[in-house]
Amino acid sequence: MAGVLASQQIEDMIAKGAITVAQPLVDGQIQPASLDLRLGNVAYRVRASFLAPEGQTVAERIEEFEMHRIDLTNGAVLEKGCVYVVPLMESLALPDGIQAIANAKSSTGRLDLLTRTITDGGAEFDRIAQGYTGPLYAEICPRSFSVLVRPGMRLNQIRFRNGQSVLTDQELTALHESDTLVSGGPAVIGDGLGFSVDLEPEGTDLVGYRAKPHTGVIDLDRIGEYDPADFWEELRTTNGQIILDPDAFYILVSREAVHIPPQYAAEMAPYLAMVGEFRVHYAGFFDPGFGHAAAGGHGSRGVLEVRCHEAPFVLEHGQVVGRLVYERMDEMPAQLYGAGIASNYQGQGLKLSKHFKS
Structure with a gap:
């Protein structure tokens, strides 16, 4: 294989x-x-x-x-x-x-x-x-x-x-039809599975966070101990759009809930079209079982790490900002994301890193 x-x-x-x-x-x-x-x-x-x-x-x-x-x-x-x-x-x-x-x-x-x-x-x-x-x-x-x-x-x-086993768009379409790779929005398939930004969340106007420019040090061993307000500004909107500031860093969330079946892995990649003066930072490996029901998830949102360049840019609800490239596993993994191993982001929505208090 x-x-x-x-x-x-x-x-x-x-x-x-x-x-x-x-x-x-x-x-x-x-x-x-x-x-x-x-x-x-x-x-x-x-x-x-x-x-x-x-x-x-x-x-x-x-x-x-x-x-x-x-x-x-x-x-x-x-x-x-x-x-x-x-x-x-x-x-x-x-x-x-x-x-x-x-x-x-x-x-x-x-x-x-x-x-x-x-x-x-x-x-x-x-x-x-x-x-x-x-x-x-x-x-x-x-x-x-x-x-x-x-x-x-x-x-x-x-x-x-x-070797290489990246799914073609035709194979990805067939997999979505059998395993529902994405929910909460249409499946936009083209050189991978597109995902968009959620700026109209249900029941709240909180859509993300912007990093504060002057903060203290973060000890990477301290889990769940830092007050988000010391490091982040809340982003709120009621009109489905925000303006990204040049050189600012944002945490946003995808509109779609993503599912990675156990026989597959995925990688987040930047959206290649010229959609604006910003980039979604792709920390990007999605493991087999991410968002999978048998591993404790029923689709999990993708957290978007966004940095704006050059000029201010208006980001709109539902705008496609990245894509997931799916690839076959050589073998079925002996363990799945969220099933019996520490998996901090299974079933996640908008979520800062594990170092911050919920």
Whole structure:
């Protein structure tokens, strides 16, 4: 078969040495269709973001751009607006035919914490070619809030693929007819399943949150402890529209409730049409079982992490802002999102990251 590797296949890769770990795995690190990556013991403050193209290593580039290094052992603050590179506890020796793609975890994206994976000889962020052997690094740029981090924290995740098995629009249409991939709005299918923004929620005029520009530090180990009012402004509207301010960061929610059947995984991608001067940040892996009734969900909204560029832009209720690309699993995962594992966002609506009080 071909497709995204499931949790039990990731365990097999670890057993065979295709994935090596500097410290033993922790509970919950292996997800239904991905592996969480852990920060190592040191962060390098660098002058600028970079890649290490063919013939170069990330370590060599760190020597070129390093400003200073930070020991994370007892915790350290990564400052808003700065760029850091952190060696990860996991490294790879990918076999031929297996490639990998990395992405920020949901809670990372909801804090506007730009986190990307870089490799030796890598021409792109977050894309790892088949046969790659070497270390992994996280590039971290806090954009809205300064954060306190420690070794072992999991800010991004990696997904492994055996070949390509992205569903065509025809296959996606057939799957929607049999499994109801989206409810609460029409199925807009074109290079994936389109989703739109909800600015007319039932029973409330609260439609989202905007990050405050001057706030305290967020300790990423503190769950459910921060008052949202200290970090976020509530967004309310009664006319189905809001105006996005340049360089501001917003948490909004999709109008549609999304369903990922157990045999499939999905990835959030930006809407490619020229819809306006904004971008939906795609922290973007959706695991098998997300919004699935048997795993505790009956469709779950997609939380949208939105940043406006250049000029103010009017966002309207129901405007398509992104798409979900569905892909087959290589095997049925031994565990599903929301079923017996910690899944913070099953059945979610408009929701800030897990660090904030409900």
